[in-house]
Amino acid sequence: MNLHSVQTWFTSAVARKELRPIDIELPRVLHKLAVEENALCWLLCALVSHQYGRGHSCMRLSELVQAPEYVLGFALPNELRAVLVETDLHTALQQCAWVQCIEQPEAPIEKPLVYFSGALYLARLWKAEHSVAQAIHTRIGASSSLRTADSDLPALIQRVFGEQSTTGIDWQALACAMAAQRKFAIITGGPGTGKTTTVVRLLAILRQKHGDNLRILLAAPTGKAAARLTESIAGAIDRLPASMQTGIPTDVTTLHKMLGVRPFRRSFKHSAQHPLAADVVVVDEASMVDLEMMAALMNALPEHAQLVLLGDKDQLASVEAGSVLGDLCKGAEAGNYNAATLSMLQTYTAHDLSAYADSSVPDVSKVYNQATVMLRESHRFGAESGIGNLARAVNAGEIYRTLPKTPRSDTAYTAESIFTAFDDLNLLAPEQSGTIYPTEFAELRKLVIAGYQTYLQVVAKGEASGELDNTLSARDNWAKEVLKTHRSFQLLVALRKGMWGVQGLNDTVSEWLQSAGLIARAVSGTRTWYAGRPVLVQRNNYTLNLMNGDIGITLPDPETGKLRVVFEQADGNIKWVLPSRLSDVETVFALTVHKSQGSEFTHTVLVLPDELNPVLTRELVYTGITRASKQFTLVAAKPSVFVDAVQQRVIRSSGL
Numbered sequence: 001m002n003l004h005s006v007q008t009w010f011t012s013a014v015a016r017k018e019l020r021p022i023d024i025e026l027p028r029v030l031h032k033l034a035v036e037e038n039a040l041c042w043l044l045c046a047l048v049s050h051q052y053g054r055g056h057s058c059m060r061l062s063e064l065v066q067a068p069e070y071v072l073g074f075a076l077p078n079e080l081r082a083v084l085v086e087t088d089l090h091t092a093l094q095q096c097a098w099v100q101c102i103e104q105p106e107a108p109i110e111k112p113l114v115y116f117s118g119a120l121y122l123a124r125l126w127k128a129e130h131s132v133a134q135a136i137h138t139r140i141g142a143s144s145s146l147r148t149a150d151s152d153l154p155a156l157i158q159r160v161f162g163e164q165s166t167t168g169i170d171w172q173a174l175a176c177a178m179a180a181q182r183k184f185a186i187i188t189g190g191p192g193t194g195k196t197t198t199v200v201r202l203l204a205i206l207r208q209k210h211g212d213n214l215r216i217l218l219a220a221p222t223g224k225a226a227a228r229l230t231e232s233i234a235g236a237i238d239r240l241p242a243s244m245q246t247g248i249p250t251d252v253t254t255l256h257k258m259l260g261v262r263p264f265r266r267s268f269k270h271s272a273q274h275p276l277a278a279d280v281v282v283v284d285e286a287s288m289v290d291l292e293m294m295a296a297l298m299n300a301l302p303e304h305a306q307l308v309l310l311g312d313k314d315q316l317a318s319v320e321a322g323s324v325l326g327d328l329c330k331g332a333e334a335g336n337y338n339a340a341t342l343s344m345l346q347t348y349t350a351h352d353l354s355a356y357a358d359s360s361v362p363d364v365s366k367v368y369n370q371a372t373v374m375l376r377e378s379h380r381f382g383a384e385s386g387i388g389n390l391a392r393a394v395n396a397g398e399i400y401r402t403l404p405k406t407p408r409s410d411t412a413y414t415a416e417s418i419f420t421a422f423d424d425l426n427l428l429a430p431e432q433s434g435t436i437y438p439t440e441f442a443e444l445r446k447l448v449i450a451g452y453q454t455y456l457q458v459v460a461k462g463e464a465s466g467e468l469d470n471t472l473s474a475r476d477n478w479a480k481e482v483l484k485t486h487r488s489f490q491l492l493v494a495l496r497k498g499m500w501g502v503q504g505l506n507d508t509v510s511e512w513l514q515s516a517g518l519i520a521r522a523v524s525g526t527r528t529w530y531a532g533r534p535v536l537v538q539r540n541n542y543t544l545n546l547m548n549g550d551i552g553i554t555l556p557d558p559e560t561g562k563l564r565v566v567f568e569q570a571d572g573n574i575k576w577v578l579p580s581r582l583s584d585v586e587t588v589f590a591l592t593v594h595k596s597q598g599s600e601f602t603h604t605v606l607v608l609p610d611e612l613n614p615v616l617t618r619e620l621v622y623t624g625i626t627r628a629s630k631q632f633t634l635v636a637a638k639p640s641v642f643v644d645a646v647q648q649r650v651i652r653s654s655g656l
């Protein structure tokens with residue numbers, strides 16, 4: 001293998017879209033800075049960049065050598081495969097001008113690539129991962145100002161949670177006790193398990209202990225998630241004992257805003273040099289926080305502050321590299337508590353916790369378990385809820401084509417049986433076999449028109465009403481009503497491309513709604529903006545304070561009749577934006593599951609394509625299902641694709 005042959009292969013791999021142009025640009029730029037003629041270094045450099053683009057924070061060389069196709073998502077030519085197998089990669093990397101091989105994680109980093117413990121990293125990702133791990137270890141080692149010995153804590157916990165449960169372990173009380181005593185804690189759990197309720201009770205306790213001077217910051221990764229948390233925090237405060245309700249903030253900001261975004265820069269205003277003015281920081285929807293953002297957050301925390309992460313470990317990982325919450329929560333089901341943690345938690349429950357002790361050889365990765373409590377009972381989706389049962393069965397991988405003789409648990413179903421067993425679930429599969437096109441799927445058309453016409457009727461009602469006149473509150477109330485009704489129904493899709501992807505389905509749905517007279521008919525196919533058009537913000541826009549993932553609806557401004565796009569801000573206020581100011585938006589009748597994270601819709605419809613694809617995974621299906629609050633419909637051109645998707649897992653390489 002010589003450099004020329006590797007470069008020729010690079011060019012063809014980019015043409016086949018296996019590598020991104022930036023993946024091969026990286027070794028070229030590095031070569032200009034430090035000449036490197038070793039073809040293997042060029043190859044590994046491009047591949048680690050490719051892996052970063054796919055969300056991995058590192059590339060494990062032993063896995064690459066064993067199963068390159070599985071690791072990379074495409075096949076390497078035999079010649080390159082052979083070189084990987086035959087070369088001592090460790091030695092080759094030690095000789096590479098771009099790679100710093102380190103034995104100790106504390107070693108200062110001066111080169112653009114880092115090789116540590118069998119994994120190759122882009123230096124930026126290595127630094128982020130190392131700083132997150134180090135910061136968490138330090139925080140877990142140091143207790144908060146409410147120490148184990150603090151005699152008030154059991155009484156305070158009893159005050160907010162009531163008497164200890166006699167029927168089972170009250171994991172919420174344990175999570176609260178854990179988070180009150182650690183400078184770093186994770187409260188994880190599925191939808192409706194009480195993460196917000198628990199953290200509000202924690203804040204009430206901390207307020208009681210530290211008084212009004214305690215500075216609390218609440219944040220979420222997207223504007224939509226922040227708005228949802230604002231709402232649920234207000235509800236949880238109402239359920240606190242009256243004497244503890246005051247002084248708990250309800251303003252939730254986005255992480256970007258909290259850290260102080262600096263346009264066109266990677267760094268934030270708040271950092272170790274200029275830490276956040278906070279004593280307690282709570283971050284919701286932490287599964288969406290990527291590695292570099294987590295590093296920035298840890299870096300900006302004052303040393304004394306407590307950080308509490310809330311999130312569902314089983315959801316899809318962040319869009320950018322890393323799967324921080326999933327990595328930190330590995331083993332959370334089992335508890336894996338060491339003797340000290342177990343004894344601390346045992347103070348807060350009369351139930352024996354020994355089943356959650358770390359029974360195997362303690363290893364360093366279980367450090368994170370000492371700061372994690374998993375909430376296990378959904379108070380929103382109980383035993384009778386189809387959404388809850390479906391989510392649990394999917395999460396356990398217990399959805400089958402035909403039921404096995406010995407399913408792993410009593411919650412096993414076939415794809416058909418679970419949808420017929422519950423009223424809040426619906427399966428839409430075409431009756432005829434063979435290829436079906438969405439455009440010909442009459443049942444889907446009926447469902448979509450019925451679903452979207454609710455908010456489009458509110459749009460039309462406001463347009464026709466002369467009563468909106470010019471009063472600000474009247475037009476904002478109309479916009480709020482439109483946005484609220486819009487959240488009652490949403491089509492989710494797994495893919496971007498193809499007839500079952502975002503692009504194809506957006507076109508199909510637009511056509512259906514036009515022909516039903518619910519939205520304006522396109523003028524020679526070029527009309528982009530029309531009343532009722534829902535749009536998704538594709539990129540953070542700090543000038544307009546709109547975040548990637550925010551959804552707005554196009555409405556005619558009652559004052560001028562001109563079209564504007566309305567967005568609900570985290571504080572509940574409405575923003576009216578000129579369409580021409582929105583450059584990175586797309587129609588969102590169909591929304592990808594990735595972008596739906598942090599949102600909830602009354603009736604969620606998940607549309608799966610007619611063929612299995614690597615993107616279709618258990619985590620994706622689970623995330624789609626758990627976006628539904630009251631009704632869930634699965635649209636499956638082939639139900640077997642649903643069953644197979646549940647067996648595919650997202651695996652991201654990381655050193656955490």
Ligand SMILES: Nc1ncnc2c1ncn2[C@@H]1O[C@H](COP(=O)(O)OP(=O)(O)OP(=O)(O)O)[C@@H](O)[C@H]1O
Pocket residue numbers: 172189190191192193194195196197198232236239379380
């Ligand atoms: N211990 C409890 N007993 C009874 N109801 C509870 C309990 N904890 C939470 N709930 C109720 O369950 C619902 C969901 O609670 P909460 O919003 O705290 O859960 P969550 O895990 O934050 O949900 P989400 O999935 O929205 O993140 C709320 O209506 C809440 O009042």
